Amino acid sequence: MSTKNMANREVCDLIFVDYENKVPFLNLDFANVSTTELTGESTFAYGGKGYPKRVRFAGEKSGTLTIETQIQTVKLWQLITGGERKTSAEFVARAVLSADETGKVITLKETPVEGSVYVYAQDDDCGTKLDCTVSGAAVTLDTALDAGEKVIVYYMKSVAEGVERINVKSTSMPKNFIVYGDTVMQTEDGKLLPYRMVAAKCAPQSNLSLSFSNNGDPGTVTITCDLLADADNNILDLILIDEEHTEAPEENKEDAPQS
Secondary structure (H helix, E strand, O other): OOOOOOOOOOEEEEEEEEEOOOOOOEEEEEOOOOEEEEEEEEEEEOEEEEEEEEEEEEEEEEEEEEEEEEOOOOOHHHHHHEEEEEOOOEEEEEEEEOOOOOOEEEEEOOOOOOOOEEEOOOOOOOOOOEEEEEEOOOEEEEEOOOOEEEEEEEEEEEEEEOOOEEEEOOOOOOOOEEEEEEEEEOOOOEEEEEEEEEEEEEEOOOOOOOOOOOOOOOOEEEEEEEEEEEOOOEEEEEEEOHHOOOOHHHHHHOOOOOO
């Protein structure tokens, strides 16, 4: 099998397993591109007339695993950033609302975070604040407006259900992972051979670029992981499987042809 010519035109599906506790962390089966690069440094001893290279010393083995994907998940953000997953969030909300018939009371859709309400005239957005008091979702202006007059309200909204938040701190560090890759190689005679890749210790770089655009192609996220050596000095396994020589699973042996 080692003499077969083959090529690849399919991305790797990747499974990230926590390096420390060996628990599966993320099934990344939605990438568009996965690229594995190995690097090394060479140092030479020189000697003789003309100062030629005489002896080569090879070392500093390393590499990268680079993934490009247009599909994203919250777990992917966590993998890249090392942030902590939370199930609550606070963020600013903006609403254009009308005063009631008294011209003084404005009712928000939800109860805002205490001390976070700012009210402005509709034609003075983020200008001079209108003084008010807040009780629950009711905002009462100190000075009455015309009945039904519109105002702009900014306030902090708190969400505690149906939300996922990745909290990234200056001290957040991505975990190390064992990464298992799965794709196929095609031979010149059209045969598909299963290909597996194992990165023994993979450290995601904490670089994340999220682009948002209303035209063109969907945004692409690029994840770059450094390939490190594990405790046994393993960096990478490249595995090619000839299924003709793979033993049938136990549950299928009874169905296998008898010789």
